[in-house]
Amino acid sequence: MYNHECRGDDQSRRLAGQAVAHLSACCGRTPEVIARAPGRLEVLGGHTDYNDGFVLAIAIERATVIAAATRQDTLIRAWSDCDESEADFDSARLDEGPWGKWWDYLAGVTGELHAEGCVTGGADVAIVSDVPVGGGVASSAAIEVASAVALSSLAGCTIDPEALALLCQRAENDYVGMRCGILDQFTSVFARPGQMLWLDCRTLERRLVPMGRTNARFVICNTNKPRELVASAYNERRAECEQAAALLGISALRDADEQMLETNAALLGETLLRRARHIVTENTRVQAGAEAIEAGDVEALGTLLNASHVSVRDDYEVSCPELEAMRNAAMVAPGCHGARLVGAGFGGCISALVDADAVERFAEQVGRQYEAETRLPATIFATAAADGAGLMPIESEG
Numbered sequence: 001m002y003n004h005e006c007r008g009d010d011q012s013r014r015l016a017g018q019a020v021a022h023l024s025a026c027c028g029r030t031p032e033v034i035a036r037a038p039g040r041l042e043v044l045g046g047h048t049d050y051n052d053g054f055v056l057a058i059a060i061e062r063a064t065v066i067a068a069a070t071r072q073d074t075l076i077r078a079w080s081d082c083d084e085s086e087a088d089f090d091s092a093r094l095d096e097g098p099w100g101k102w103w104d105y106l107a108g109v110t111g112e113l114h115a116e117g118c119v120t121g122g123a124d125v126a127i128v129s130d131v132p133v134g135g136g137v138a139s140s141a142a143i144e145v146a147s148a149v150a151l152s153s154l155a156g157c158t159i160d161p162e163a164l165a166l167l168c169q170r171a172e173n174d175y176v177g178m179r180c181g182i183l184d185q186f187t188s189v190f191a192r193p194g195q196m197l198w199l200d201c202r203t204l205e206r207r208l209v210p211m212g213r214t215n216a217r218f219v220i221c222n223t224n225k226p227r228e229l230v231a232s233a234y235n236e237r238r239a240e241c242e243q244a245a246a247l248l249g250i251s252a253l254r255d256a257d258e259q260m261l262e263t264n265a266a267l268l269g270e271t272l273l274r275r276a277r278h279i280v281t282e283n284t285r286v287q288a289g290a291e292a293i294e295a296g297d298v299e300a301l302g303t304l305l306n307a308s309h310v311s312v313r314d315d316y317e318v319s320c321p322e323l324e325a326m327r328n329a330a331m332v333a334p335g336c337h338g339a340r341l342v343g344a345g346f347g348g349c350i351s352a353l354v355d356a357d358a359v360e361r362f363a364e365q366v367g368r369q370y371e372a373e374t375r376l377p378a379t380i381f382a383t384a385a386a387d388g389a390g391l392m393p394i395e396s397e398g
Contacts, residue, residue: 004161004390012036012063015128016392018081019067023126026079026086031067033153037145037389038063039131040138040187041218041351042342043196044282044289044304046312049181051241051279052202052252054286056209056293057183058385059191060220064129064142065392066150071122076110078103078125082133091120098175105140108175109147112167118157125150132379134227136343137220140176141184144168145389153391162204165189179235191388198290202254211385212296216337217359219352221330221366222379225322227347234344237316241279244272253279278315282308302337302353309340309350318345322374326350329369334358354382 016034023029038059045055071077077088080102087103089096094111098104106125113120127146131139145168152159159167165185172178172185182201191197195208245253247267248260253276261280265273285304292300309327313319323341327350330339335358342351354362359382367378 004388005393009061009386011061011130012065012392015063015065015130016067019065019126019128022079022081022128023067023069023124026126027069027077027124029069029124031394032069033067033150034392034394035066035068035146035150035153035389036063036392037142037149037188038191038386039142040184040191041220041383042136042183043218043351044286044308045183046278046282046308046340046342047237047241047316047318048254048279048282048286049183049199049201050179050238051245052254053279053283055183055199055201056286056289057187057191057197057199058195058218058383059187059388060131060137060383061386062131062137062383063386064127064131064139064146066125066127066146068123068125068150068154070154071124073122075122076106076120076125077123078106078127080127081129082127091122098177102143104176105143105171106147108171109144109168110151111175112171113148113151113155113157116157116159116163116167118152118155118159120151120155123151123154132222132349134348135220135222136341136345136348138184138188138343140172140178141168141188144171145185145188149389149391161189178231179238187388189389191386193387194385196290196293196385198286202252209290209293212294214296214298215356216298216353217356217382217384219354219359219362219380219382220342220349221326221352221370222349223322223326223347223370223374224376224379225320225347227344233318233346237275237318240272240275244268244276247272248276254283256280274315274317278311281311298337298353305338305340305351305353312341312345316345320346322347322376323350325373326366326370326378329366329373330362333362333365335362
């Protein structure tokens with residue numbers, strides 16, 4: 001059984017209450033487990049994880065909560081507030097999928113648990129989430145990790161947290177078809193309140209970096225732009241990085257440095273050079289960012305966020321007009337020290353480092369300016385560093 005217990009914040013407890021109510025309404029069941037897994041904010045380390053690089057991230061105060069109960073057959077019957085739909089599939093016949101729907105994540109995790117020797121059997125499941133879907137804050141990892149915690153706990157399996165994060169990544173890579181790195185799942189599992197997770201994506205070495213005493217908060221600004229073809233573009237960037245590494249004779253771009261890129265610029269060509277340069281410089285920014293965070297140096301961290309955004313926009317080319325409009329609005333708003341796009345790009349969110357006493361004014365001005373320019377609604381919220389995944393006490397449902 002996954003043994004990290006998290007009481008969650010007030011919002012997580014509200015989500016748990018909703019999940020319990022939906023489990024009763026859709027399936028006539030009371031929960032045997034309630035599992036929670038947060039979304040994540042990638043502070044620095046854009047696209048470095050699948051290049052064996054370094055990342056800095058926090059769990060956000062938005063989460064997926066699952067209430068679940070065992071069945072006597074092999075059917076998994078699930079309800080989600082994603083589109084208020086219900087689905088069912090046979091956990092013994094997962095080769096009938098994937099279906100291109102939200103329950104692919106649940107099915108993929110089920111299959112990976114089986115591969116680990118944790119045979120889940122059937123379950124009734126209710127899923128409730130306030131993690132923005134398609135926002136670049138790991139809504140998919142949140143449902144994967146919450147599913148893995150819930151189903152393994154129902155089955156009475158003991159799974160190491162690292163193994164749990166890795167099986168969730170495999171579910172997304174192999175079943176869903178998104179070739180993501182490990183950042184999202186590891187952050188959802190290992191994040192802790194008031195601390196930032198530093199992760200070496202090659203060795204999986206990790207440490208929690210205390211967030212120095214600052215008067216700033218991270219503010220997430222969602223463009224609400226539908227992300228089209230993001231999976232294919234993401235996979236294309238990953239393939240370009242692998243091609244660049246092969247040309248350089250290294251296993252991953254984590255092993256490159258700026259001198260190597262300069263020496264081999266003609267061999268790489270313009271596009272691969274730019275892709276590789278982003279990864280190399282972003283790894284350097286992650287290491288500098290950890291030092292700035294621990295020292296509570298808001299100005300230094302803001303400068304790194306800005307440099308990261310320019311790099312991922314110009315060298316990695318995963319921005320879009322809506323992200324640029326949102327970031328431009330953020331950069332001239334009260335209290336902003338720096339801002340960058342987060343996640344895969346091509347839509348989704350930016351994060352901004354904002355003085356705590358300016359958050360309300362920042363959000364009002366950014367939302368107004370963005371909506372005037374794009375005719376799209378902005379969704380803006382501040383977050384602290386939250387707890388990682390775990391089981392919630394069932395008595396907290398009310």
